[in-house]
Amino acid sequence: MVDAHQTFVIVGGGLAGAKAAETLRSEGFTGRVILICDERDHPYERPPLSKGYLLGKEERDSVFIHEPAWYAQAHIELHLGQPAVHLDPAGRTVRLGDGTLIAYDKLLLATGAEPRRLDIPGTGLAGVHHLRRLAHAERLRGVLASLGRESSAPGDTEESRGGAKRSGQLVIAGAGWIGLEVAAAARSYGAEVTVVEPAPTALHGILGPELGALFTDLHREHGVRFHFGARLTEIVGQDGMVLAVRTDDGEEHPAHDVLAAIGAAPRTALAEQAGLDLAEPGTGGGIAVDAALRTSDPYVYAAGDVAAADHPLLDTRIRVEHWANALNGGPAAARAMLGQDISYDRVPYFFSDQYDVGMEYSGYAPPGSYAQVVCRGDVAKREFVAFWLAADGRLLAGMNVNVWDVADTIQQLIRSGAPLEPAALADPDVPLASLLP
Incomplete structure (x- = not known):
């Protein structure tokens, strides 16, 4: 039974908000x-938008967090297809695109990010x-299936192709997680894939050169072409359709379709309009929140991709764009809104599946923060664990690849802050749990 003694409003219908x-x-x-x-x-x-659903292995209904009937059963008032366009912290109201004005006692911003x-x-x-959105994945899924079948550019003839079938060409701008997962999906459909990336390896800014090269080799083995050290400067078309892309080093690549996978920007417009504190753009931007996910306004909270939180464990402000942060951050913010004593200190975590390689990454080790990378297991067979160590031996991050x-345990080692011996980390005969203090 719902009473009207308080109204909590959540802006954002993603995982964190739900x-x-x-x-x-x-x-x-x-x-x-x-x-x-x-x-x-x-x-x-x-996650299914670039993984199972995009690959055709999962049905559309599998992506939804709750059955549609659940919201009414839980007495959650849903406003679908309605953006929040104005936030008034002084009056504690939010206005929707259709003019509806909603008063709140507390509000959660879970507005996410956009490509x-x-x-x-x-x-x-x-x-x-x-x-980024389900509609994008639906469209792209059809495109990849089409590219995997015979495609022809204007002017192509059977003679010009030598009588052979030719798969469609997909060019991907960006060799981050989304770019690589879509590349893997596209190859599974049989499409030809070229990835254009300004860094020298795939995932260079995330994993560094040591492990970025491993994922580069994985995709090359599956037929993906890379063009490193370059950026797109023009998409060439005819009759409204893509023909090719050009890069800043003078190269041209044929293309039927182009995917922009150059990162995501936090959706902070509502917070900025309301005068809430924002994080510095150079550190990833986002809405600045404390360890309880509270913004500069005591009645407004933020969680998920848009929140740049003071992280108690990492002792820095960090914005995390991954599934686990939305999964755990939304509930943490809800409990803080209820007055519970919350210190959101989860170790950042994400996962990826590409071809026959599955991986999990825990921690935070941006370029320049670590002194060395240590591996245990068989890197050549892609069955190993990598550890990013600080100069004082603390574990900053770990990535397990086809090791489950x-x-x-990796997260416990990170949380402990204890110095670790590289030789022990590298030795598969030394149980990881034995290294816990």
Whole structure:
């Protein structure tokens, strides 16, 4: 039974927002819970958009966080397809795109992030894609299937192709996680793939050169072509369709479709309009929150991709764009809104699946923060664990590749802050749990 003694509003219908709403109810909150979603779909998870659903291994309904009927059963008031366009912290109201004004006692901003756009000629052509929303994945899934079948550019003839079938060409701008996962999916459909990346390896800014090269080799073995040290400068088209891309080093690559996978920007417009404190753009931007995920306004919280939190364990402000942060951050913010003593100190975690390689990464080791990388296991067979160590021997991050049931121990080692011997980390005969203090 819902009473109107308090109204908690959640802006953002992704995983963080939906899990926050669920937690409010599971923790016994009986006031109104209003969930504002700018998409018309019910809240869903995003990892399948570049993994199982994109690969055709999962059905559309599998991505949704709750059954549609759950929201009414839990007395969650849903506003689907309605963006929040104005936030008034002084009056504690939020206005929707249709003019509806909603008063709140406390508010959670879980507005997520949006794909960065290519600022080059040709981005308005029909074959230019982004991947962030379910509608994007639905469209891209059809595109990849089509590219895997015979495709022809204007002017192509059977003679010009030598009588052989030719798969469609996908060019991906960016060799980050989304770019590589889509590359793997595209190759599974049979499409030809070229990845253009300004860094010298795939995942260079995330894993560094040591492990970035491993993923580069993995994709090359599956037929992906890389063009490193370059950026797209133009997408060339004819009759509104993509023909090719050009790069800043004078190269041209044929293309039927182009995916922009150059990162995501936190959706801070509402917070900025409301005068909330933001994190510095150079550190990733986002809405600045404390360890309880509270913004500079005591009645407004933020969680998920958009939140740049003071992390108690890492002793820095960090914005994490991965699934686990939304999964855990939304509930943490909900509990903080209820007045519980919250210190959100989860070890950052993400996972990826590409071809026959599955991996989990725990921790935070940006370029320049670590002194060495130590591996245990067989790197050549891609069955190993990598450890990023600080100069004083502390474990900053660990990545297990096709090795399972070790992520929890890795996170405990990170959390301990204890110095570790590289030789012991590298020795597969030394149980990781034995290194815990």
